[in-house]
Amino acid sequence: MTDILDRILETKRAEVTARKATTPLADLDARIAEQTPPRGFRAALDAKAAAGHALIAEIKKASPSKGLIREDFDPPAHARAYQAGGAACLSVLTDETWFQGADSYLTAARGACTLPVLRKDFMVDAWQVPEARAIGADAILLIMAALDDTLLAEIEVAALECGMDVLVEVHDAKELDRAMKLKSRLIGVNNRNLRDFTVDFARTYELVSKAPAGCTFVAESGLTTRADLDAMAERGVKCFLIGEALMRQHDVEAATRALIG
Numbered sequence: 001m002t003d004i005l006d007r008i009l010e011t012k013r014a015e016v017t018a019r020k021a022t023t024p025l026a027d028l029d030a031r032i033a034e035q036t037p038p039r040g041f042r043a044a045l046d047a048k049a050a051a052g053h054a055l056i057a058e059i060k061k062a063s064p065s066k067g068l069i070r071e072d073f074d075p076p077a078h079a080r081a082y083q084a085g086g087a088a089c090l091s092v093l094t095d096e097t098w099f100q101g102a103d104s105y106l107t108a109a110r111g112a113c114t115l116p117v118l119r120k121d122f123m124v125d126a127w128q129v130p131e132a133r134a135i136g137a138d139a140i141l142l143i144m145a146a147l148d149d150t151l152l153a154e155i156e157v158a159a160l161e162c163g164m165d166v167l168v169e170v171h172d173a174k175e176l177d178r179a180m181k182l183k184s185r186l187i188g189v190n191n192r193n194l195r196d197f198t199v200d201f202a203r204t205y206e207l208v209s210k211a212p213a214g215c216t217f218v219a220e221s222g223l224t225t226r227a228d229l230d231a232m233a234e235r236g237v238k239c240f241l242i243g244e245a246l247m248r249q250h251d252v253e254a255a256t257r258a259l260i261g
């Protein structure tokens, strides 16, 4: 059976093959040279987490599970609102086919604020690392469920060599064990199963108790209320990746402040 994650990965592989054929590495290198250096993503998150709830605020127009989330989508305005509301970092969806994202949204959002930015996309090839840096990304996401350990390690090394941080996404204890073979200690637990879209906070509760010391642990997806964050915080989770609940608010800055302030 082909589930949604497999379908997304298939689209992504075809897309990357096409981009590789038309974009010489020298072009990416030239664009990287024009970018400001990576803003420390994990460092910004850890600094906020030391003082309270640390938020990775996501700029997300649509998703395969929810369809269109925000009509008046405006990445630079959302970036400014998230920063003013107290977010530690941004996440910007760049996947076009499934999330109506775009590389230009990331570049525009980053240019409008001083926060570190995660490129939220599906990495399937190390070529996407210089591509991510060329559009300004400070961090990339690696989804354990998507790739084998060899490819994950190859992409991670490429990202670290570019000075970027890596958020490693897991959903179960087995993936957490595999994640510990990588170098990054920035671990996200996706409460949403990318194979069937079900959301279960118990996933995070279970895994945070298993995470080795020294990890920065991020709860991802389906978080909506202050009570959701407080329940996570009681179990020791201080970092949160939130998109939809904030993107649906008319006043994004006020909503961000109310959620984490």
Ligand SMILES: O=P(O)(O)OC[C@@H](O)[C@@H](O)c1c[nH]c2ccccc12
Residues within 6 Å of the ligand: 058, 060, 120, 121, 169, 190, 220, 221, 222, 223, 241, 242, 243, 244, 245
């Ligand atoms: O909009 P939400 O439910 O707050 O979720 C944000 C983020 O966790 C979610 O977009 C996400 C987490 N991991 C992903 C991997 C790919 C695409 C999207 C995601």
